[in-house]
Amino acid sequence: MKTNIIKTLLLCGLAVSATSCNDFLDQSSDSEHTPSNVWNSPYYSSLVLNKAYGALTEDGTYAQVMAFTTSLNTDIELVDAGDAASYTAQGSERSYMNYNAVAGGWNKAQTAWDNLYTAIEYCNNVIDGLNGSSLIEGTSAESRQVQRYKGEALTLRAMLYFDLIRNYGDVPLKLAETKTDLSNVYLEKTDRDEIMDALIGTLEEAVELLPWAGENSYTTEHVTKGYAHALLAHMALQRAGWAIREHAKDGYETAAENSDPTYPTQRPGAAERQKYYQLALSHLNAVISSGVHQLNPSIADQWYLVNQRELDSKYNENIFEVPMGLNKSGEFGYTVGVRISGASSKYGPKGNSSGKVKLTAPFFWSFDRKDLRRDLTCATYELKEENGVLKENMQKNVPFGIYVAKWDIRKMNEEWRQAALGSTEKVPTGINTIKMRYPQVLLMYAEVLNELNGNPDDATGGAGLTARQALEMVHTRAFAEADKADAKAYVDALPADKNAFFEAVVQENAWEFAGEGVRKFELERWNLLSKKIDEFKETFRYQMENVYPKELYYKVIKEGNEEKIDMSSVCWYEEPDEDIKANYQKNGYSKVAWWGTPSTDTNPGKNPIVALDYISAGLNSTVKNRYLMPISTSTIADAQGKIANSYGY
Incomplete structure (x- = not known):
């Protein structure tokens, strides 16, 4: 120290x-x-x-740093980066989050x-x-x-x-x-x-x-x-x-x-792991059995309240929120969230929210089409005021440039808006950093009960729920009432095999917690970080060639001084009829070159296929699975010889 x-x-x-x-x-x-x-x-x-x-x-x-920066990169979340230097520059958070850290780098x-x-x-x-x-x-x-x-x-x-x-x-x-x-x-x-x-x-x-x-x-x-x-x-x-590990430990299993x-x-070995699983289950049982913390039945309301800086005392879904202060602290809604490009008469002269945390195209594509979390999580557009009209502008060919829609200035309260209008500088949003939500308790419970009982349908030792039922609560909450039966059918169809059900828990974790600083650390303890990043890259290459449309068609709704994309009109998964395409403007559509548009540019900031070689490239380049950050050289110098770096730093 x-x-x-x-x-x-x-x-x-x-x-x-x-x-x-x-x-x-x-x-x-x-x-x-x-x-x-x-x-x-x-x-x-x-x-x-x-x-x-x-x-x-x-x-x-x-x-900021421990809220979201150090939780990048994963298979679904990336730090934004442009040219090759931004991926590798030693003093940059972008290089650190792509696992290219050096001990004397990012301050x-x-x-x-x-x-x-x-x-x-x-x-x-x-x-x-x-x-x-x-x-x-x-x-x-x-x-x-x-x-x-x-x-x-x-x-x-x-x-x-x-x-x-x-x-x-x-x-x-x-x-x-x-x-x-x-x-x-x-x-x-x-x-x-x-x-x-x-x-x-x-x-x-x-x-x-x-x-x-x-x-x-x-x-x-x-x-x-x-x-x-x-x-x-x-x-x-x-x-x-x-x-x-800094060195091999006796009695521990080494990953294959x-x-x-x-x-x-x-x-640790199997017997020791069993002990910790049992310990975890006893404390998860306590939370679930208390009834104090529950799922807000509306996933949209959950995130609206977060943006409003309003504590939910009815459901207490957010088990602990680090309390921030308007105009004092808090980067959610600015560094993470829907981007607004430039000044706005409604949201202030500063604008230019950075939206530094990005989501990936394969993640967007992984959602069920009826899953409300897709559009509550993924913003494929940015906001910009043009001639007094605040527009949602669909992004073009930026498959690693999806903003995190959970935080959105349009959902923030009037107190923040007035503060933003009165300043030419960035106004910290005061939105709290959530350290634990009840869905995480339910998914940990599903994980550990499935592990202990060897299948997802045995409630022995639990709080009256099977692992499948716990996962079902999280999954079905994310669907409209008319679609909940279909959501439940997905959960019911999950295999009773322990390992297959675990994979479903891993996937649900992605859908539920994107952008919240949760997934990277879970993938690490599952030893899935490198594997999932590789899968994301392989999936993108395949979808780029075979799935994504080269042009995206959609309609815009005008409401007063705002223009919004009609999400129900967007041709995400199939192109419109040829006659509509031939006269798309006459038929009320707009179009952009989209994720399937090929590029011959060698700049990773302009060619997503080239970018794949840079994204998270340092994870296995020097030391395998080196996701940890180095201790800074000045900290080591001040430690009087007591500490040093490891892992090849």
Whole structure:
């Protein structure tokens, strides 16, 4: 850990600050307090805890880098890139997300490391401080209050370390606040399995201390019992899963495919995996049986509420949302979302949202035609105001340039719109970063119950649902009422074979979580990241030649000062009749050159076939399955020889 970060924490660790009760972002301090004053006061203890929450809203943590950047690339999600240099430039996030990282490269990788450890230090302050408090063992209302604060700090710390190890591998583990003599600052790496085992233990304590969402005025902008259970289950599955290792571990299985001889991809043996599957299931059962968290019956309403920055206290589908603040933090709706190109009289003079996270053509094509998630997830157009009219302009031949439609400025509330109208600069949207949704609990449950029982139709050990029924809940929710029977028929027809059903879970994960920072890490623990990326490329080559139309025909609907694409008219899957094509404008159609249009350009930014050679090209180029980021050279230099890079960095 960096010396200057630790010194800063020593200076400010006990300085408490007045914070907003809504977003934890108004962090100002006018006095310092002694430890006994702080930790024997629920009020002052809460203010220090709020500093931990506030640290989650930095760009280097969950406003940007850990929210979506480091979750790229996968088989369905790509960082946008243009010419060859943008794929490989050493100081670029585009090169990192295409797995071409170098230790002295992208500076936000170091910022993320520093910010995560800063947030961990705040959590350690709260945990150690409250452990020494006279209130912590009591039964009074004040005691219960600080016990909840401890549970929150334990859970946040586990979440932070979980993201550290999923992005960097083995890292220093520090579970105590910094000593004034810095004797516990310069630490060596701890094996990630040991870290997860330690954190699982602390999460088991946390679930006993925390309330459910809706109790004690706790909203899903706080970590609650449901999130602690779900995070523990997720960590247990990660613990049982595959990971690239700094060295081979005795008693572990080495992957038959895609494993490096020096840095092998391994997982624990069968007996140990069984133990972690059982642990995960017990905590998933707790979430499901509680009834506190449910699916919003409307997938469209789920994402409308997210864009509105409105917490759903009826269904609590979003189990934990990192609380952002309008005009203070939050990149969803700008860096991720439907792109608006240029200024708009309705949405502000800045415009030019970057839409940096892109989805792929084979992913779009994978959806059932009636699946509402297709158009709620994939935006094949961008917005642009022309002559006072806000238009949806269908994109042309950019099969790796589909925007993530879950976040859309047209769904955002009036408070954001007025802020955007009043500024020539980017206005952070304040949209929360979702760390866990209930569909993820259901799909983890389906995965682990299928694994333990050897098939998807045995509910033994579960929460009253079979694995098939859990998957069905997620899948059928995404269809209109008139189409739910067809959706259920798809689930019913899935094979009863364990491995075949697991593949269905993997596919459902793609349809449900695209753009949300979930899939990459799941593919890693399944050891499917490289395989699925290869499949995406093979599928694209085939579909480019045999499936995609070369010209896309569609109609536009004019509504006042807006023009929208009539999605029901788009000829995605078949071309219109020849007589309509011959006089398409007369028949009310527009057309663009689309994904099937061949190109002879050698620039990957202009020729998608050429781009395939650059997309995610570094994953297996030097070390097989090297999806982890390097620790920055300056962090290593400050570590007094205690840590070094691995994996060929």
